[in-house]
Amino acid sequence: MSSAEQTRDGVSLTNLDQPLAPDAGASKRDLVDYLDAVHGRLLPWLRGRPLSVVRVLRGQAPFMQKNLPKYTPDWVRRTSVWAEASHRDVSYALCDDRRTLLWFANQRAVEYHPTLSTVDRPGHPTDLVLDLDPPEGADFGVAVAAARLVRQALADVGLAGAVKTSGAKGLHVLVPVDGATSAEEAAAATRALAVRAERLDPALATTAFIREDRGGRVFVDSTRAGGASLVAAFSPRLRPGLPVSYPVGWDDLDAVVPADFTVRTVPALVADRDPWAGLLPPPQPLPADLVEQGRGIPVARVQAMHEGRRRARARRAAQSP
DNA sequence: GTTAAAG
DNA sequence: CTTTAACAACGCTGC
DNA sequence: GCAGCG
Ligand SMILES: [Mn+2]
Ligand SMILES: [Mn+2]
Numbered sequence: 001m002s003s004a005e006q007t008r009d010g011v012s013l014t015n016l017d018q019p020l021a022p023d024a025g026a027s028k029r030d031l032v033d034y035l036d037a038v039h040g041r042l043l044p045w046l047r048g049r050p051l052s053v054v055r056v057l058r059g060q061a062p063f064m065q066k067n068l069p070k071y072t073p074d075w076v077r078r079t080s081v082w083a084e085a086s087h088r089d090v091s092y093a094l095c096d097d098r099r100t101l102l103w104f105a106n107q108r109a110v111e112y113h114p115t116l117s118t119v120d121r122p123g124h125p126t127d128l129v130l131d132l133d134p135p136e137g138a139d140f141g142v143a144v145a146a147a148r149l150v151r152q153a154l155a156d157v158g159l160a161g162a163v164k165t166s167g168a169k170g171l172h173v174l175v176p177v178d179g180a181t182s183a184e185e186a187a188a189a190t191r192a193l194a195v196r197a198e199r200l201d202p203a204l205a206t207t208a209f210i211r212e213d214r215g216g217r218v219f220v221d222s223t224r225a226g227g228a229s230l231v232a233a234f235s236p237r238l239r240p241g242l243p244v245s246y247p248v249g250w251d252d253l254d255a256v257v258p259a260d261f262t263v264r265t266v267p268a269l270v271a272d273r274d275p276w277a278g279l280l281p282p283p284q285p286l287p288a289d290l291v292e293q294g295r296g297i298p299v300a301r302v303q304a305m306h307e308g309r310r311r312a313r314a315r316r317a318a319q320s321p
Numbered sequence: 322g323t324t325a326a327a328g
Numbered sequence: 329c330t331t332t333a334a335c336a337a338c339g340c341t342g343c
Numbered sequence: 344g345c346a347g348c349g
Contacts, residue, residue: 052338064337069322069324070324071322083339085340085344106322107322209347210347219348271329296340308346
């Protein structure tokens, strides 16, 4: 019988037989074994990038963790980043090796969300991301159709991308960009590409930031840029069955659903080959006119803020006599 | 999961 | 000594 | 510091 405790790569693993979460359908051991099985594929996406994780402790609500706990072992590499929002330094982990990944696994860290730039080159993202979020209850097929719009928009400006499932209901289109690309340029180009995709089929895709305004269309989310993080390929998601964010070839999109890729199925898929092989284009320079177009696109969030602010004020006025 | 305070 | 509680997010944008 | 969203 396997013990509920063990040491692996010098890391103590505890309570391995406990269920991970009520609906996860997996134990803590399942999580640890999965992460260890795929560490060779996952670590390249985590290495050198400030990391956020989603943890779930027994009987508690899941939470996102950015700042490392005080008790973190000193061999976990980290980087301190000033957070404007909370006016403090946040100590982000850099998950560079198997030992650190196993430590996070024992911490019940299920989801791994690295930033788009590495600590060596802050302000220079390695990829553009077009995040496709289908509306509530929609078929996965609409996300696939929206991804094809993005692919066409990319092709129209001479760019190429690769696609992965988010692990939840949508897709992520990744566009590797060269080292000359700044965060500002990346954000602008992403905005331009999102609008171009929307224009290719406005009945299917929308760039509306406010959910109410999306009208059952797929949200082409261009806000995964700048200081944002993105769930890594091969990271599990905290949902029933522990699905995994997983690369899919453009030609295979019609043949898969996100639930095909879980902590149970993925280890066998990656054992003898890299699923990214032949899918990820090399880093590309951004066309200057695309960046310029993006700079001219107004940010929808501003309008949203004004209206929300008014609503909140009205709410307060109605409550206090 | 871990630590520190309370019982 | 054992139980319980507290803790664990931020970027984006403009007002 | 906040709305809205991820
Ligand atoms: Mn998404
Ligand atoms: Mn999104």
